[in-house]
Amino acid sequence: TKRVTTLTLAEMKKNNEKITMATAYDYASAKVVEEAGIDMILVGDSLGMVVLGYENTLSVTLDDMIHHGKAVVRGSNRAMVVIDMPFMTYQVSKEVAVRNAGRAIQETGAPAVKLEGGEDMAKTVKKIVKAGIPVVGHIGLTPQSVGQMGGFVVQGKNEKMAEQLVKDALKLEDAGACSIVLEAIPRQLAQLITEKLTIPTIGIGAGVHCDGQVLVYHDILGLQTDMRPKFVKQYGTFFNPMVNAMEIYGKEVKSGAFPSQEHTFTMDEAIIEKLRE
Numbered sequence: 001t002k003r004v005t006t007l008t009l010a011e012m013k014k015n016n017e018k019i020t021m022a023t024a025y026d027y028a029s030a031k032v033v034e035e036a037g038i039d040m041i042l043v044g045d046s047l048g049m050v051v052l053g054y055e056n057t058l059s060v061t062l063d064d065m066i067h068h069g070k071a072v073v074r075g076s077n078r079a080m081v082v083i084d085m086p087f088m089t090y091q092v093s094k095e096v097a098v099r100n101a102g103r104a105i106q107e108t109g110a111p112a113v114k115l116e117g118g119e120d121m122a123k124t125v126k127k128i129v130k131a132g133i134p135v136v137g138h139i140g141l142t143p144q145s146v147g148q149m150g151g152f153v154v155q156g157k158n159e160k161m162a163e164q165l166v167k168d169a170l171k172l173e174d175a176g177a178c179s180i181v182l183e184a185i186p187r188q189l190a191q192l193i194t195e196k197l198t199i200p201t202i203g204i205g206a207g208v209h210c211d212g213q214v215l216v217y218h219d220i221l222g223l224q225t226d227m228r229p230k231f232v233k234q235y236g237t238f239f240n241p242m243v244n245a246m247e248i249y250g251k252e253v254k255s256g257a258f259p260s261q262e263h264t265f266t267m268d269e270a271i272i273e274k275l276r277e
């Protein structure tokens, strides 16, 4: 099967076909997303929170992203894989950003990167795109700026912020971004931005009018119980069943019920008798 590309995304927007995206962080999770026929896989820096157990995404390194990104590429074949650029790998200078975006795609085999920021990042996006690397933008709630935003809170509710977000989106499109993630903004604003852009918007907590939607793997499947934002819909509740299965395993080992004959190898008893002498 052919991979989804930036051209596929543009075509989907033109045809009013919704784009599906989910995160994945390793071979096994990528397999699940891929088997489900999801169009795009984001190796999100949410990795830091849902897989590595950090408080926020700031501790994630480019090496972490590459390590996990490689596994996701191995576990997928049709979905377009996008690698998140972690905190401080693209903010310092455009040159550093291009080099790091280059590493992200060269070392993982994924075609595209995503980075947070609007107007302020437009020149950086342009440089990366000029180097031949597709870039997905990300505006609204940008978790790498959690300190500055004062928490994981909805963005763009007042006129000034809303106006800036429209500008951010247009600047990213001008810079050559292939798509933009809109996170935690009112649906009316997301609709306006989606109408103004020719590139697809992918929403998370941005309402139904975006060209696509993205959710975190662990949130979709109900694999984590730490944090549940308003915009998350759980399509499974697999954490407890997994704990239950693990508990039964532990009990069966303790009691000797596992392993039974069916999970055990055997051999000619005579050989053992001889060795015992």
Ligand code: KIV
Residues within 6 Å of the ligand: 023, 042, 043, 044, 045, 046, 047, 084, 138, 181, 183, 204, 214, 215, 216
């Ligand atoms: O890191 C991530 O998972 C993301 C999505 C929530 C958009 O950036």
Ligand code: NA
Residues within 6 Å of the ligand: 044, 045, 046, 084, 143
């Ligand atoms: Na992210």
